[in-house]
Amino acid sequence: MCDTAIQDLYAEEFANCFGCGRNNQHGLQLKSHWQGDECICRHTPKSHYTGGVPGFLYGGMIASLIDCHGAATAAAAKSRESGEPISRFVTASLNVDFVKPTPIGIELEIRGKATEIKNRKVTVALQLFAGETLCATGKMILVQLKN
Template identity: 55%
Template structure:
């Protein structure tokens, strides 16, 4: 069985590209943070997807593997971006409409299933479990070379306007 089809996002705007300036400085996904990961998340059908290739300095204590904190960071940013996109979708409006919707992490559980190899593109996928007016639950996986290396469970809460 082949892995998921990688989407071409050249014509699709990333969720993070819709963040208002005051919310665009996040280390993981802020478009205005030149020192951060610059993570970009997109819809892929009913799931969300992001890709990230770790740099050499993202290594963990175990040679040739990614530092676990980077994995948690990717889940954190992809999860809150996915929550915002799900809330916009639930309200049947575009992410370019006002008022802006932003989420923060209330809870993040990460299960590290196997070492994540360094030097390959990582794929983070999100599945929206539940959307409520102030809370979104997201289940996530992080894969390398088509193998799931970590799973994440996030509860994201909506910032008040």
């Protein structure tokens, strides 16, 4: 696993995202790293992100975690394939399936894998786990910003 988070390689002007922007002091400060052939992010949500059922995470936050980690996965996968520096990707499509309620107070692990890279478009499959329990899956299409 690389010590430098993918998000820490984003250009300064693209480092303000609520979920993963290192320059957003009020954000989640998500960090994603390559591990084997996957991209991994670990995050423990705070209790104020609860949903309609006490003790469980709000669905919008689950989508945000998947979205930000998916963008990092796409950026790293494209960089690995092309040999170019990390660049920023934006979401063109995000599909989240909620498999089981996601508890608060436990470290979550989001796993991402690029399933297709075509020019500026990357498709990513994601899974969100609480411990050993699969809580959500996602599929994303992301597009590389033009320089």
